[in-house]
Amino acid sequence: MRNVVVTGAAGFVGSQLAAACLEQGDRVVGIDLMTDYYDVAQKESNLAALSGHERFEFVRHDLATGFDEFADGADVVFHQAGQPGVRASWRNQFDEYLSRNVQATQRVLEACTQHGVERLVYASSSSIYGNADRYPVDEEMRPKPYSPYGVTKLAGEQLCTLYGQNFGLSVASLRYFTVYGPGQRPDMATHRLFEAALGGPVFPLFGSGEQRRDFTYVGDVVAANLAAGAADVAPGAVFNVAGGGDHSMLELIDLVGEIVGTPVPIDHQDPERGDVTRTGANTDLARTVLGWEPTTGLRTGLEHQHAWHVARRN
Numbered sequence: 498m499r500n501v502v503v504t505g506a507a508g509f510v511g512s513q514l515a516a517a518c519l520e521q522g523d524r525v526v527g528i529d530l531m532t533d534y535y536d537v538a539q540k541e542s543n544l545a546a547l548s549g550h551e552r553f554e555f556v557r558h559d560l561a562t563g564f565d566e567f568a569d570g571a572d573v574v575f576h577q578a579g580q581p582g583v584r585a586s587w588r589n590q591f592d593e594y595l596s597r598n599v600q601a602t603q604r605v606l607e608a609c610t611q612h613g614v615e616r617l618v619y620a621s622s623s624s625i626y627g628n629a630d631r632y633p634v635d636e637e638m639r640p641k642p643y644s645p646y647g648v649t650k651l652a653g654e655q656l657c658t659l660y661g662q663n664f665g666l667s668v669a670s671l672r673y674f675t676v677y678g679p680g681q682r683p684d685m686a687t688h689r690l691f692e693a694a695l696g697g698p699v700f701p702l703f704g705s706g707e708q709r710r711d712f713t714y715v716g717d718v719v720a721a722n723l724a725a726g727a728a729d730v731a732p733g734a735v736f737n738v739a740g741g742g743d744h745s746m747l748e749l750i751d752l753v754g755e756i757v758g759t760p761v762p763i764d765h766q767d768p769e770r771g772d773v774t775r776t777g778a779n780t781d782l783a784r785t786v787l788g789w790e791p792t793t794g795l796r797t798g799l800e801h802q803h804a805w806h807v808a809r810r811n
């Protein structure tokens with residue numbers, strides 16, 4: 498039985514990854530600081546779904562203060578914890594991004610190196626690409642983040658790569674492209690669209706709606722993590738994890754309206770600083786090295802997310 502640690506285990510991706518690890522027979526220690534970036538009740542509900550499991554243990558802990566006691570005895574660490582969100586990463590809030598994305602990652606890396614953890618998987622982000630020179634982006638392209646958030650995710654990723662190169666730590670970084678699906682964070686567009694269509698607050702559309710995103714189903718992101726936890730990868734390797742095709746916000750708005758059966762009410766707003774015009778990835782490397790590719794199409798994934806919104810409202 499593998500001993501697995503999932504950081505950010507109360508969050509959107511981390512909670513579903515922890516559940517998948519339990520499902521495949523691992524013993525799982527979940528760590529989370531339970532930050533209030535969004536409603537903590539959603540995190541508590543994520544944890545409640547895991548807490549009954551006999552092979553699951555939860556520890557509330559700030560990774561920026563250290564990770565030694567958790568790396569000791571761990572076989573695989575999935576480092577999902579972080580401070581997400583592009584728009585909130587300006588001004589003094591940057592301090593939280595530094596602590597939660599950079600300092601916390603450095604503590605995880607030090608401890609995993611000291612305790613000989615067999616594999617560390619880091620949740621990186623498409624935000625490291627910024628507005629790219631060409632699409633779809635591949636892992637060889639020069640990163641040029643466009644938001645403070647992107648800078649801190651890139652710093653975390655580059656720390657991973659250099660710990661791999663300097664110490665031979667077996668670490669892989671996965672660059673997620675806009676994750677959606679059941680359990681999605683309430684600050685994310687798809688979540689707000691469903692809530693707006695179901696009678697909640699009107700959806701604030703920043704910019705023209707022509708901006709394009711490569712949407713990745715959360716189940717596919719979990720599968721990419723499981724693959725990266727087991728595959729033979731070079732220390733410090735980096736992989737795009739994307740849904741395979743980009744869509745405009747206007748297309749997404751129409752699709753959500755179609756699934757709910759009512760148009761989404763929109764409030765047009767100016768573009769937000771830090772928002773890129775397009776994301777879109779080539780995932781050939783993940784397919785070749787990890788044996789992973791996305792399997793859930795956008796409409797199917799959105800239907801699963803719709804069902805989740807309806808169930809939680811009832």
Ligand SMILES: NC(=O)c1ccc[n+]([C@@H]2O[C@H](COP(=O)([O-])OP(=O)(O)OC[C@H]3O[C@@H](n4cnc5c(N)ncnc54)[C@H](O)[C@@H]3O)[C@@H](O)[C@H]2O)c1
Pocket residue numbers: 504505506507508509510511528529530531532533534540558559560561576577578579580581596597601620621622623650672673674675676677682
């Ligand atoms: N959701 C996406 O579309 C997306 C895209 C690209 C990258 N990512 C990255 O994937 C990871 C997971 O994202 P998510 O959407 O599940 O976010 P999330 O906010 O739902 O989960 C992250 C969790 O990390 C915890 N955390 C933050 N700082 C911590 C610390 N210092 N110590 C312990 N726990 C801490 C938070 O409390 C939160 O529960 C993040 O690192 C994020 O940057 C997400």
